[in-house]
Amino acid sequence: MENFYSLSPDKIRGLLEKQGFSQVHFKAVYQYFYQDNADRDKLLQNLPKELIRHLESEYTFAPIAIAKELQSKYDSSVKFLLRLADGELVESVLMPERARITLCISSQVGCRQACSFCHTGRMGLKRNLSAGEIVGQIVTANQWLKDHPPWLQAVRLTESQRVSNVVFMGMGEPLDNVPELVDALKIMVSPQGLSLAPRRITVSTAGHLDGLKKLVSENLGVGIALSLHIPDAKERSRIMPINRRYPLEEVLTYLRDAQTTKNRHFLIQYTVIAGVNDSLAHAEKLAHLLKGIKVKVNLIPLNSFDATSFKQPDPDDLYAFQGLLLRSGIRSMIRFSKGQDIDAACGQLAITSQ
Numbered sequence: 001m002e003n004f005y006s007l008s009p010d011k012i013r014g015l016l017e018k019q020g021f022s023q024v025h026f027k028a029v030y031q032y033f034y035q036d037n038a039d040r041d042k043l044l045q046n047l048p049k050e051l052i053r054h055l056e057s058e059y060t061f062a063p064i065a066i067a068k069e070l071q072s073k074y075d076s077s078v079k080f081l082l083r084l085a086d087g088e089l090v091e092s093v094l095m096p097e098r099a100r101i102t103l104c105i106s107s108q109v110g111c112r113q114a115c116s117f118c119h120t121g122r123m124g125l126k127r128n129l130s131a132g133e134i135v136g137q138i139v140t141a142n143q144w145l146k147d148h149p150p151w152l153q154a155v156r157l158t159e160s161q162r163v164s165n166v167v168f169m170g171m172g173e174p175l176d177n178v179p180e181l182v183d184a185l186k187i188m189v190s191p192q193g194l195s196l197a198p199r200r201i202t203v204s205t206a207g208h209l210d211g212l213k214k215l216v217s218e219n220l221g222v223g224i225a226l227s228l229h230i231p232d233a234k235e236r237s238r239i240m241p242i243n244r245r246y247p248l249e250e251v252l253t254y255l256r257d258a259q260t261t262k263n264r265h266f267l268i269q270y271t272v273i274a275g276v277n278d279s280l281a282h283a284e285k286l287a288h289l290l291k292g293i294k295v296k297v298n299l300i301p302l303n304s305f306d307a308t309s310f311k312q313p314d315p316d317d318l319y320a321f322q323g324l325l326l327r328s329g330i331r332s333m334i335r336f337s338k339g340q341d342i343d344a345a346c347g348q349l350a351i352t353s354q
């Protein structure tokens with residue numbers, strides 16, 4: 001049975017038409033299943049009984065099962081191990097931050113990009129997630145928040161707070177899965193669906209140029225992050241094989257053009273790895289490459305995982321690197337990942353035992 005949460009607004013409208021129901025029901029159907037603070041009895045009263053029966057017989061509504069949850073002792077982040085209908089597992093991470101809650105979600109089971117410093121990359125790709133499984137991670141997290149008022153209290157948020165920001169920085173390369181990604185985004189930004197502001201959603205990519213073009217052409221207004229990591233083409237191809245297919249320079253040229261036509265600004269992610277990409281020469285080259293593009297650079301010190309030969313940078317090198325960017329007029333922040341004690345930090349998500 002198809003998952004209800006895979007139905008984009010267009011698909012719901014098509015379904016209503018096909019089944020002979022009026023389009024006026026679209027709003028109520030969506031609100032009923034996505035908005036837990038809506039007056040559900042009232043919504044239900046106004047929906048035709050046959051429509052409810054049809055939906056219930058044709059679709060599943062189960063949010064994704066939480067197989068395991070781990071709470072960080074240091075920063076209140078929570079990692080969910082989620083079991084999909086076919087038994088595959090993915091992870092998502094809930095991160096409170098002042099007045100908002102960010103959910104880091106997965107777009108695939110595993111990943112085929114094989115970046116050498118990333119734990120998920122070592123798993124290979126098992127399969128794409130459906131739009132319903134992407135959206136379902138948010139529905140599941142919202143349900144968890146509803147069921148855990150003490151956690152919300154502990155992080156000084158009100159009981160009605162739900163996921164406010166979403167980053168596609170969990171497992172997978174979202175732009176290797178564009179059709180499902182786009183459907184999921186449409187549900188996320190729909191005012192009757194999850195009602196998330198587009199600028200509070202960030203799609204992160206290792207530099208999949210074809211996917212990027214398709215995403216930008218959808219005009220959804222969501223934020224885009226590029227995992228750049230190393231400015232030199234040869235060096236980048238060595239640790240990020242995607243660079244051989246989509247060279248960084250071409251991706252940046254595209255971003256520069258997209259910016260002038262659409263006036264967006266982009267987030268650059270730069271995982272800093274000792275002896276690999278943390279020299280001042282790298283910082284200079286990066287500053288040069290980014291000239292003329294409106295960007296913000298997040299420097300993320302490498303999170304290590306078992307069996308990796310890569311090491312965290314020396315703090316002095318990290319600050320010197322940032323200093324050079326700042327002096328070149330590039331906005332740059334050092335971001336220490338949350339959830340390090342529960343293996344929920346960037347690049348640490350991987351399913352190693354079932």
Ligand code: SAH
Pocket residue numbers: 113115117118119168169170171172173174204205206207225226227269271300301302303304305346347348
């Ligand atoms: N495939 C997408 C989405 C994954 S996002 C992308 O590459 O953007 C996960 C982010 O964490 C990426 O920027 C990734 O490069 C980074 N990352 C991977 N391994 C890491 C590690 N060991 N330490 C810190 N960041 C890491």
